[in-house]
Amino acid sequence: PGAQPLVAPLMGFTGVAAQTGADFDRILVADGYRAEAFFSWGDAVLDSAPPWRDDASQDWQAQLLQAGDNHDGMHFFPFEEAPNAHGLLVINHEYINPTLHSDGFSYTELQDGRRQRPLDQVRKEQAAHGVSVLEIRRDTEGQWQRVSGSRYHRRISAMTPMVVSGPLRGDRRMRTASDPSGTEVLGTLNNCSMGVTPWGTYLTCEENFHNYFVNRDAADHASRPTHQRYGIGQGQRSAYYAWESVDARFDATPDEQQPHQGHVNEPHRFGWVVEIDPFDPYSTPIKRTAMGRLGRECSVLSMGDDGRMAVYSGDDARGEYVWKFIPDGRHDPANRAASRDLLDSGILYAARFDEDGRGHWLPLIWGVQGLTAANGFADQQAVLLNARGAADILGATPMDRPEWVAVHPESREVYVTLTNNHERGDRSPLDAANPRPNNQHGQILRWREDGADPAATAFKWDLFLLAGDQPGATDAEGQPLPDNLIGTIQGDIFSSPDGLAFDGGGRLWIQTDSDEEAAHTVNTGCNQLLCADPQTREVRRFLVGPRGAEITGITWTPDYRTLWINVQHPGISYPASDGHSRPRSTTVMITHEDGRVIGS
Ligand code: FEO
Ligand code: CA
Numbered sequence: 001p002g003a004q005p006l007v008a009p010l011m012g013f014t015g016v017a018a019q020t021g022a023d024f025d026r027i028l029v030a031d032g033y034r035a036e037a038f039f040s041w042g043d044a045v046l047d048s049a050p051p052w053r054d055d056a057s058q059d060w061q062a063q064l065l066q067a068g069d070n071h072d073g074m075h076f077f078p079f080e081e082a083p084n085a086h087g088l089l090v091i092n093h094e095y096i097n098p099t100l101h102s103d104g105f106s107y108t109e110l111q112d113g114r115r116q117r118p119l120d121q122v123r124k125e126q127a128a129h130g131v132s133v134l135e136i137r138r139d140t141e142g143q144w145q146r147v148s149g150s151r152y153h154r155r156i157s158a159m160t161p162m163v164v165s166g167p168l169r170g171d172r173r174m175r176t177a178s179d180p181s182g183t184e185v186l187g188t189l190n191n192c193s194m195g196v197t198p199w200g201t202y203l204t205c206e207e208n209f210h211n212y213f214v215n216r217d218a219a220d221h222a223s224r225p226t227h228q229r230y231g232i233g234q235g236q237r238s239a240y241y242a243w244e245s246v247d248a249r250f251d252a253t254p255d256e257q258q259p260h261q262g263h264v265n266e267p268h269r270f271g272w273v274v275e276i277d278p279f280d281p282y283s284t285p286i287k288r289t290a291m292g293r294l295g296r297e298c299s300v301l302s303m304g305d306d307g308r309m310a311v312y313s314g315d316d317a318r319g320e321y322v323w324k325f326i327p328d329g330r331h332d333p334a335n336r337a338a339s340r341d342l343l344d345s346g347i348l349y350a351a352r353f354d355e356d357g358r359g360h361w362l363p364l365i366w367g368v369q370g371l372t373a374a375n376g377f378a379d380q381q382a383v384l385l386n387a388r389g390a391a392d393i394l395g396a397t398p399m400d401r402p403e404w405v406a407v408h409p410e411s412r413e414v415y416v417t418l419t420n421n422h423e424r425g426d427r428s429p430l431d432a433a434n435p436r437p438n439n440q441h442g443q444i445l446r447w448r449e450d451g452a453d454p455a456a457t458a459f460k461w462d463l464f465l466l467a468g469d470q471p472g473a474t475d476a477e478g479q480p481l482p483d484n485l486i487g488t489i490q491g492d493i494f495s496s497p498d499g500l501a502f503d504g505g506g507r508l509w510i511q512t513d514s515d516e517e518a519a520h521t522v523n524t525g526c527n528q529l530l531c532a533d534p535q536t537r538e539v540r541r542f543l544v545g546p547r548g549a550e551i552t553g554i555t556w557t558p559d560y561r562t563l564w565i566n567v568q569h570p571g572i573s574y575p576a577s578d579g580h581s582r583p584r585s586t587t588v589m590i591t592h593e594d595g596r597v598i599g600s
C-alpha cells in the first residue's frame with residue numbers, strides 16, 4: 001500500500017466548481033493560484049499613450065496607442081538571456097464592443113436600409129482592432145511589468161499597411177481602386193487565434209472578415225463564389241459595423257466607373273495568415289496567400305524530424321473544414337533567415353474524416369480532381385481565393401465549427417476543438433466525427449498522422465470527448481436532458497470548447513466560448529479554463545471567468561510557471577468587478593503562490 005507512482009500525475013490541483021450565478025463578475029482559480037488583471041483594453045502600449053479613462057471618451061488617436069479590444073490568441077516570445085523573466089507579449093484584438101464609445105455604438109438609419117456611422121467612431125473601432133506587441137519584464141520583486149521606453153511596443157490595427165506575398169501578390173483579383181498594384185492592404189481584421197513559427201514570428205489569423213463587407217448587388221454577389229461562399233454581406237449594409245458608410249473600401253459592390261470596379265476585390269484581401277516579426281518593430285506584416293483564404297481561426301505548426309512541417313488551421317463556420325498547409329521547403333534551425341519566406345509556397349490540404357477512423361488530406365491543386373476551369377477554377381489563385389469551394393468539390397468533411405488546434409509536444413498527436421453546430425443533422429448530415437444532432441456543446445477530436453510525420457497525407461482519428469452534461473443530468477426544472485446535451489466528459493463538465501493548447505508537460509488546456517444565457521448552459525455556467533490528461537481523459541476545471549466573457553488566448557513563460565489567458569468581452573464590470581465600471585477585455589496573469597508549474 002502507498003506505493004508511489006513512477007511518474008507524478010499530470011494534474012496536481014483541486015478543481016473548482018462551475019459558476020452559474022447571473023452576477024458572477026470575477027475570476028475563480030484553483031487553490032494556491034493567483035489570477036491578476038495584467039493588460040486591459042485601453043492600457044498603454046506605446047509610451048505616449050494617455051491614461052485610459054473609464055468614460056470611454058478618448059479618441060481614435062489615443063486608441064491607436066493603447067491596447068485594443070477583445071483580446072484573443074496571444075504568445076509570449078522570450079528573450080534568450082532571461083527567458084522566464086523577459087519577453088514580448090503579442091496579443092490579438094479580435095473585434096470591438098459598443099463599450100468602446102462613451103455613447104455606445106451610434107448610427108443613423110437611412111431610408112434605403114443603410115446605416116450612416118460617425119467617422120470618429122469608425123476610426124476608433126478600426127484602431128481597436130489588430131495586434132498589440134508589448135515588452136514585459138519581471139522585476140526584482142517578481143512582479144511582471146510593461147517595460148517603459150521599449151523600442152518593441154507596437155500597435156497594429158485595421159489601418160496598418162501590410163504587404164501581400166505568395167501566389168496572389170499583384171494578382172488582378174487583389175487589385176482595387178485604392179491599390180491598383182494588388183500588393184498592399186490596409187490592416188488586418190477579426191484576428192482570432194494564431195500560431196508561432198520556429199523562426200520567431202507570430203502568425204495572426206483573419207477569422208470572420210466577411211462581416212465587415214457588403215456587396216449590395218445581389219446578382220453580382222450570387223455570381224461571385226469568393227463573396228457568396230464566404231458570406232460577404234448582401235443587402236444594404238455589412239453585418240457588423242457599417243464601416244462602408246465612411247470608408248469606401250468596405251463597400252464591395254462593383255463600380256464599373258472606377259478602376260478595378262472599385263472595391264469589389266477588397267474582401268479577397270482578408271481571410272489570410274498574417275506573419276509578423278515582433279522583434280522588428282519596423283517590419284511590415286505579410287499576408288501569406290499560399291496558405292489559402294478561410295474564415296481562419298488559427299495556424300498551428302507541427303515540426304517533423306527532417307525540418308518539414310505542417311501548419312494546421314480551423315475554419316470556424318458551421319459545416320466548414322479542417323486544414324493543413326505543408327510548405328515546400330524545410331526549416332533549418334541553423335539558418336533562421338532562410339525560413340523567412342517558407343510560407344510562400346507549398347500545398348494546402350483539407351481533411352476528410354472517414355467513418356472507419358481513418359482520414360485523408362485532400363490536396364488543393366489546380367487542374368486535379370475537378371479543380372478545373374469547368375468548375376470555376378481558372379488557375380491556382382482561384383483555388384486559393386475560394387479554398388472552401390475547392391474543398392467542397394474534393395469531398396472534405398464538413399465539421400462542427402473547427403476552432404483551435406493543438407499538437408502534443410512529444411507524440412505530435414493533433415487535437416482540434418469543434419465548438420458547436422446547431423445545424424448538424426439538419427443542414428449537415430451526421431457522421432462519425434460530428435455525431436450529435438443540434439450539437440450545442442461541441443467536441444474535441446484528435447488524430448495521429450501516419451508515421452507521426454506532419455507531412456503525411458493520411459491519419460487515424462478518434463473523438464477525445466463530447467462536451468456537455470453527465471448522463472442523468474437535469475435542466476433548471478429538474479427534467480431529464482435530451483440525448484444531444486449529454487457528453488462523454490470524464491470529470492468536470494463544460495460547453496463549447498474553443499481555445500486549446502498543450503503545455504510542455506503534455507497537459508491539454510481547454511478554454512470555452514459558450515453562451516451562458518442559453519438553456520443548454522444551465523449546468524456548465526460561466527466560461528472556463530480546464531485541464532485534461534490526454535491519456536486518462538480526465539478533465540478538471542482550473543478557472544472560471546466572469547459572466548459574459550469568453551476565456552481564450554493562452555501562453556506561458558518557457559518554464560510554465562507564469563500563465564497568461566484572456567478574458568474576452570466580460571459582461572458586467574470586470575476587471576474592476578465593482579458592479580458599475582465599464583467592462584474591459586483583459587489579459588490575466590496566473591502564478592502559483594509557491595511558484596509551481598501551472599497545473600502540476
Ligand atoms: Fe473568433 Fe472562432 O472564434
Ligand atoms: Ca475562437
Ligand code: CA
Binds near residue numbers: 403419513
Ligand atoms: Ca468561439
Ligand code: CA
Binds near residue numbers: 550568
Ligand atoms: Ca470571441
